[in-house]
Every structure is written in structure tokens, then in C-alpha cells.
Amino acid sequence: MTALAADQAPTPRRLRIAVLNRQFSGTGGGAERYSIALVEQLAAQHDIHVFAQHIDHVWPGVTYHQVSAPLTRPRWLNQLWFATATWWATRKGFDVVHSHENTWHGHVQTVHVLPIKYNLLQGVQGARLALRWLNIITSPRLLVYLALERSRFAVRQPRALVLTSQTLVAQVLQTYPACQAALSVITPGVERVVGAASAAEQAAARARLGLPLEGFGILFVGNDYRKKGLTSLIQALAQLPRSCFVAVVGNPAQTAHFKVQAQSAGVAAQVFFLGSLADVGVAYQAADCLAHPTLEDTFAMVVLEAMAHGLPVVVSAARYCGIAALLTDEVNALVLADPQNAWALSTALSRLQQEGALRQQLSQAALAFAQNHQWSALAQRQAQIYADLADHRQPDTGRS
Incomplete structure (x- = not known):
């Protein structure tokens, strides 16, 4: 393209986008941090x-609309309300x-978790399948979730x-094969690669x-905490030196x-529950x-965020954690074949504690990995999806 042609290239159309997230x-x-990151980028x-x-x-330029929640319980009824209200x-x-x-x-449906239908029916056969369907058809909760998902x-x-x-692709296609042509993958990213903390920064943070x-x-x-494997980590901590401790960040409900x-x-003094952090x-x-050591994560943004801070990571294998499919054991992470094997987890953590060279190698490789997974590029892929959809939609001059 010539310089003149580049100057004359049309400016991408500014679109009016509604983002739905309870x-x-x-x-x-x-899922929440993913949607927030896209909003901030775009x-x-x-x-x-x-x-x-x-x-x-x-965030500057973002308009917020509070959706009512007349019934937060049961959750399925609130989900139906939110879908209808939005x-x-x-x-x-x-x-x-x-x-x-x-x-x-929703013209764009971003799927963060395994399909409900897959979780309920995959691999279930014979009498168990009949009982499972009986459970489904007698449960308003499951019927609502499955009806929403089928339409989604x-x-x-x-x-x-x-x-x-x-x-996620294989599981989605096993469950809803007709949607293949509409599928694309946009993994989570990081806003920037922060780098490893200095000794002074670490001390101040602690x-x-x-x-x-x-x-x-x-x-x-x-x-x-249950799904993300805190039980295994507590068991592993009991096998590590007393100088090791665990900091737990997240919803304090459990x-x-x-x-x-x-x-x-016997490790109560070594486990620090910090609650949710802004x-x-x-x-x-x-x-x-x-x-x-998660038991189920379609990607695991926290792993990528940790890598952007230069932290060595110990993570469940790809069958449990999606990001592990992009990682290489002993190169940019330590990958657990079985996250419920506390001995294997303690062995991996012990290596990180004792082997400074391994920590340094994994830290540098983590930063390189994160460098290739930044929101600035990933958000533009989402923006292109918006543009393609808007081009194919009928004009709508109304304003809600």
C-alpha cells in the first residue's frame, strides 16, 4: 500500500456495543476480569x-447500566431474569x-466454561443416562440452564x-456440533508484562x-478453593519445610x-487467607x-498474570487447565499430571524452593510467554469480530 493509499484508508467505524456480565x-x-480487560482496551x-x-x-468513556436483581436466589431464576432484562x-x-x-x-457469545450439557451427559450411558434425564426433566433449574444454553x-x-x-473447542463441538462455523478462540491476555519484583518490592508487598x-x-x-485445588496445596505444604507458606487470594466464603x-x-500458621484483593x-x-493445582479451568488467567510478573508456576495438565496446552513442562512451567497428587505437587514446589537456577529459568521463560499474550493484540481480534458482525447486520437506527 502506498503512503497516499494509507492516508486515505477509512477510519474503522465507531460501534455502539452492549456488554453483558452479571x-x-x-x-x-x-470471566469477569476477561470482560473488563476487553472493555478497557476497546x-x-x-x-x-x-x-x-x-x-x-x-473507566473513561464507558456507560454503565445497573440491571435489577429482585431475586438473587435461586441462581437459575436470577439468570433467567438477567437474560430477559438485558x-x-x-x-x-x-x-x-x-x-x-x-x-x-447476543451477537457475540463468549464462552468461559464447559457446556452444562457436556458436564451432565458426557460419557453417561444406559440406566445412568435414563436417570440423569429424569433428574433433568424434573429440575426447573437444569431445564432453564439447558434451554438458555441451547439457544446460546x-x-x-x-x-x-x-x-x-x-x-474448549472439542468439548463444545461434541455437545453442539452445528455451531462449528461460528467458533473462534480468543484466549485471555495481560495488560502488560510487569516483570519480576525486586527484593525490596517483594518485602514491601509482604x-x-x-x-x-x-x-x-x-x-x-x-x-x-475446592475446584482450584487448595486441598492438594495444603497437603503438599505439610510435606515442605516450615519456612514455606501459602498466601490464599480469592472470595473468602470457603x-x-x-x-x-x-x-x-498442622500448617495453620503457614496459610494466610487474604480474601479478595482489588x-x-x-x-x-x-x-x-x-x-x-486446579481440577477444572478452561484457561486460568491467574497463571498468565503470574507469569507476567515473572513468577515460576506449577499448574495442572491440559486436561484440567487450558493454559497448560500452551506450556511446556520444565521449560516455562512445571506441569502436574495429577493435581490431586499432593506428593507430586510438594516435589515440584520443593524444587522451586531449592533450585535457584530453575526458578530463574522458569521466570525468564514465563516473561517471554506473557509477552506474546497481551490484551492490546487480543482485543483487536475481538474488535474485528465486532466489525464483521456489524457489517452483516441490518441497519438499526433506534436507540435504547
Whole structure:
């Protein structure tokens, strides 16, 4: 393209985008942080409107719409309410509606978790399958979730289904094979590669969080402690030197149960429950490594975020954790074949504690990996999906 042609290239059209996510807060899980990151990256490029029931976020140029929550329990009824309320609010006046929730509407559907139908029916046969279907048809909760999901994956034009991990593709296609043409993958990213903390920065971060200033700090980040493997980590900690400790970041709802586990394992004084943090960055600075022995994660943003801070990571294999499909054991991570094997986890953590050369190698490789997974590039792939969909939609001059 000549310089003149480049000068004459049309400016991308500014679109009016509705983003649907019930919880729009940085203290939420990976799905929430994913949607927030896209909004922040694209707010200057497009007119972004966020529809959520809980909003704890402020960003220049973003318009926020509080969606009512007359019934937060049962959750399935609230999900149906949110889907209906946001459909009504966004049915006119938007070029693209982007849903991160289980809704029947939305030109872009970003899928963060395994399909409910897959979890319920995959591999179930014979009498067990009949009983499972009996359970489904007698459960309003399951019927609502499955009906919403079926409509979400329905083949409509124009519609894009974005998966947050390559490992999700096979499970989605096993469950909803007709949607293949609409699928694409946009993994999570990081805003920037922060780099490893200096000794002074680590000490300051530990003091701020009330963590031991000395010792080997293992970080655990996750809102569902059970699913993310905190039980295995507590068992592994019991096999490590007393100078090792675990900092737990995430929703504190399950803290009491796991304090009992830590007490039973004899490591209560080595486990620090920090609750949800508005800025998880300080926890990454305070740690020496991240342990993520998750039992189920379609990607695991926390692993990528830790790597952007130069932390060596111990992570479950790809069958449990999507990001592991992109990692190489002993090169840029230590990968656990079985996250419930506490001995294997303790062995990996012991190596990181004792082998400075291994820590340094994994830290440098982690930073290189994170460098290739930044939101600035990933968000533009999402913006292109918006543009393609808007080009194929019928003009809508109404404004809601």
C-alpha cells in the first residue's frame, strides 16, 4: 500500500456495543476480569455500554447500566431474569451485543466454561443416562440452564461464538456440533508484562499484606478453593519445610472450611487467607511462585498474570487447565499430571524452593510467554469480530 493509499484508508467505524456480565468487578473470577480487560482496551475505539447487576468498575468513556436483581436466589431464576432484562434493554439501538453470560441473545457469545450439557451427559450411558434425564426433566433449574444454553449455541446469523481456550473447542463441538462455523478462540491476555519484583518490592508487598518477610512464599489465587485445588496445596505444604507458606487470594466464603483443613494438616500458621484483593498485583509481587493445582479451568488467567510478573508456576495438565496446552513442562512451567497428587505437587514446589537456577529459568521463560499474550493484540481480534458482525447486520437506527 502506498503512503497516499494509507492516508486515505477509512477510519474503522465507531460501534455502539452492549456488554453483558452479571458481575462486573475486578475482584470477580477470570470471566469477569476477561470482560473488563476487553472493555478497557476497546473503550476508546467504540461506544461501550456495560449491563450488570453488580458494578465495581470505572473507566473513561464507558456507560454503565445497573440491571435489577429482585431475586438473587435461586441462581437459575436470577439468570433467567438477567437474560430477559438485558434482552429487553438491548433489543434496539446497539450495533453489537456481546454476552459473557448464558443468554439466548447476543451477537457475540463468549464462552468461559464447559457446556452444562457436556458436564451432565458426557460419557453417561444406559440406566445412568435414563436417570440423569429424569433428574433433568424434573429440575426447573437444569431445564432453564439447558434451554438458555441451547439457544446460546444455536446457529444464527450473524452470531460469533468465542471460546477462551483451545481446549474448549472439542468439548463444545461434541455437545453442539452445528455451531462449528461460528467458533473462534480468543484466549485471555495481560495488560502488560510487569516483570519480576525486586527484593525490596517483594518485602514491601509482604509487609502490606501481612505476610512473613522471610521464607518461600507460594501464591494461590481462586474464588472456588475446592475446584482450584487448595486441598492438594495444603497437603503438599505439610510435606515442605516450615519456612514455606501459602498466601490464599480469592472470595473468602470457603475460608472457614479450609482453615480447618490447614489446622488438621498442622500448617495453620503457614496459610494466610487474604480474601479478595482489588489489586492482585501486590500478591504477585509478594510471592516466590504460583501454585495452581486446579481440577477444572478452561484457561486460568491467574497463571498468565503470574507469569507476567515473572513468577515460576506449577499448574495442572491440559486436561484440567487450558493454559497448560500452551506450556511446556520444565521449560516455562512445571506441569502436574495429577493435581490431586499432593506428593507430586510438594516435589515440584520443593524444587522451586531449592533450585535457584530453575526458578530463574522458569521466570525468564514465563516473561517471554506473557509477552506474546497481551490484551492490546487480543482485543483487536475481538474488535474485528465486532466489525464483521456489524457489517452483516441490518441497519438499526433506534436507540435504547
